[in-house]
Amino acid sequence: MNKLHLSEDEQDCLQELINVAMGQASDQLARYLDSFVYLKVPSIESVDADSLATTLDQQQAAMAVVSQGFFGYEGIRGEALLVYQDEDSERLADLLGYEPDELSKDEQLIDISSILTTTFLNVFASQIENQISYSAPKLLPSRANSLSEHLEQLTFNWDLALKVNINYQVTDYSFNCNMVLLIPETAINNIKVVLNRILEEL
Amino acid sequence: MNPGVLTDEVTKKFAEKLSSKITDQLNTGILILDTDFNIVMWNSFLEVHSTKVSNDIIGKNVFEVFSELPERWLSRKLSSVLQLGTPNFCSWEQRRHLFELPHTRPITTDCEFMAQNCTFLPMEESGKIEYISILIEDATDVCHYQGQLQKALDKLALMSRIDGLTQIYNRKHWQESLEQEFAKARRHDKALSLIMFDLDNFKQLNDHYGHQGGDQVLIEISKTIGNLLRVEDVFGRYGGEEFAVILPETSILGAIELAERICQTVANTPIKFKESNIIATVSIGVAQLTERDSHFESLIMHADDALYIAKNNGRNQVCSGSDNELLKQVSA
Numbered sequence: 097m098n099k100l101h102l103s104e105d106e107q108d109c110l111q112e113l114i115n116v117a118m119g120q121a122s123d124q125l126a127r128y129l130d131s132f133v134y135l136k137v138p139s140i141e142s143v144d145a146d147s148l149a150t151t152l153d154q155q156q157a158a159m160a161v162v163s164q165g166f167f168g169y170e171g172i173r174g175e176a177l178l179v180y181q182d183e184d185s186e187r188l189a190d191l192l193g194y195e196p197d198e199l200s201k202d203e204q205l206i207d208i209s210s211i212l213t214t215t216f217l218n219v220f221a222s223q224i225e226n227q228i229s230y231s232a233p234k235l236l237p238s239r240a241n242s243l244s245e246h247l248e249q250l251t252f253n254w255d256l257a258l259k260v261n262i263n264y265q266v267t268d269y270s271f272n273c274n275m276v277l278l279i280p281e282t283a284i285n286n287i288k289v290v291l292n293r294i295l296e297e298l
Numbered sequence: 299m300n301p302g303v304l305t306d307e308v309t310k311k312f313a314e315k316l317s318s319k320i321t322d323q324l325n326t327g328i329l330i331l332d333t334d335f336n337i338v339m340w341n342s343f344l345e346v347h348s349t350k351v352s353n354d355i356i357g358k359n360v361f362e363v364f365s366e367l368p369e370r371w372l373s374r375k376l377s378s379v380l381q382l383g384t385p386n387f388c389s390w391e392q393r394r395h396l397f398e399l400p401h402t403r404p405i406t407t408d409c410e411f412m413a414q415n416c417t418f419l420p421m422e423e424s425g426k427i428e429y430i431s432i433l434i435e436d437a438t439d440v441c442h443y444q445g446q447l448q449k450a451l452d453k454l455a456l457m458s459r460i461d462g463l464t465q466i467y468n469r470k471h472w473q474e475s476l477e478q479e480f481a482k483a484r485r486h487d488k489a490l491s492l493i494m495f496d497l498d499n500f501k502q503l504n505d506h507y508g509h510q511g512g513d514q515v516l517i518e519i520s521k522t523i524g525n526l527l528r529v530e531d532v533f534g535r536y537g538g539e540e541f542a543v544i545l546p547e548t549s550i551l552g553a554i555e556l557a558e559r560i561c562q563t564v565a566n567t568p569i570k571f572k573e574s575n576i577i578a579t580v581s582i583g584v585a586q587l588t589e590r591d592s593h594f595e596s597l598i599m600h601a602d603d604a605l606y607i608a609k610n611n612g613r614n615q616v617c618s619g620s621d622n623e624l625l626k627q628v629s630a
Contacts, residue, residue, distance in 0.1 A: 198368065
């Protein structure tokens with residue numbers, strides 16, 4: 097049993113599910129955004145509650161954070177945070193297929209966040225034969241330390257964070273962001289049940 | 299006949315009837331579109347609020363029926379729902395409203411249209427997304443109170459920077475500004491000057507006209523001087539009858555010129571109080587930041603020293619010096 101309360105098998109299984117989900121999601125995203133967009137296979141880390149703030153702090157102060165809650169059957173729930181740096185979003189409107197004057201920068205960030213989160217989690221859910229609903233994405237107030245403040249003010253005690261680094265590589269768009277999935281302890285136990293069911297089926 | 303089937307059938311019909319009733323009583327608008335964005339159905343909420351008639355709109359394109367919708371942007375947004383099979387959202391915080399609908403608080407709020415949170419949901423029919431369901435929630439209340447809250451916060455922020463009597467910056471904010479201007483001047487290698495002044499014989503003025511008279515003089519002088527300044531100058535009440543002006547990107551010569559103007563304008567502008575015309579004068583000290591000043595406080599010190607000399611030399615005059623040894627009397 098490691099710090100994250102997942103056994104090695106459980107962790108491997110989760111990692112595999114996420115890899116596959118990201119693969120499928122990136123395929124869908126590439127088609128939606130543009131066939132030339134290439135989404136690199138994301139690096140995934142699981143981080144425990146104590147070290148997430150430090151991990152994120154090592155990077156520069158985030159320019160923007162968008163939060164979106166998710167909840168599915170069997171008690172699968174949590175919150176997705178999409179963390180952007182200043183230079184990550186120069187050509188977001190273009191990437192999303194909008195005209196830059198059609199929507200504000202905030203809307204662009206919220207739009208891309210919601211698309212990344214829901215596409216990924218939808219595929220993930222279908223792999224574990226679940227279905228996930230979402231709350232409306234929210235842009236956290238832009239203050240220095242807004243991320244750590246937000247983490248402190250969360251209504252649930254989260255114990256596991258999955259940090260997924262998403263990177264688009266295409267000559268025209270330089271887009272980069274971090275997706276962090278915060279998962280409360282009760283939900284981890286529920287995920288464990290699901291993971292063990294999958295492991296047994298193998 | 300299997301009684302179970304009958305019961306199921308009855309229950310199902312009842313549930314259907316119930317849910318359609320609920321749909322029509324919801325305080326949320328529901329609009330169902332097909333994949334070409336034609337309207338398939340809506341609920342009473344929308345029918346009532348849009349003052350359109352069902353027969354006129356069913357089967358029609360949503361952009362034709364609601365011509366206020368930004369077509370290109372929304373089409374792209376809706377296409378994400380169809381292509382990715384994921385929900386999409388639009389919040390009043392970024393876009394006050396999509397649909398121009400009236401709301402239930404037209405009197406007590408200043409919003410013209412209902413502020414809305416919209417959700418766009420994919421609806422699958424046998425594994426294929428056939429419809430988009432648009433949910434429109436009335437967020438006018440939230441939007442209104444958020445606006446009130448923001449106004450209150452802005453007012454508080456302003457109040458914490460302003461001196462209650464004279465309505466110019468208070469000492470705390472003024473000093474913070476000087477600290478910033480000091481850093482800016484150092485970073486960009488720009489000039490920075492400071493004017494500090496005292497109301498002459500304020501004690502006697504108070505004794506003679508009473509505190510109300512004294513207050514009136516402080517208020518009027520602040521107004522008069524405020525009108526002589528540039529937007530970028532920072533004017534604050536330093537203490538009781540002591541004031542200070544930060545002059546970014548201004549050399550000592552410019553500062554002296556302004557100080558002279560302040561001195562003359564104050565002396566030439568009688569202040570009406572009850573039956574009397576009060577003639578007030580000020581003594582002014584001016585200083586420019588030198589390379590030797592390692593801290594913003596030394597600038598205050600230089601201006602204060604000059605002010606002291608202006609007072610000693612008989613008041614109602616300007617004295618300058620960017621260094622103790624270089625004090626120079628400018629006018630009498």
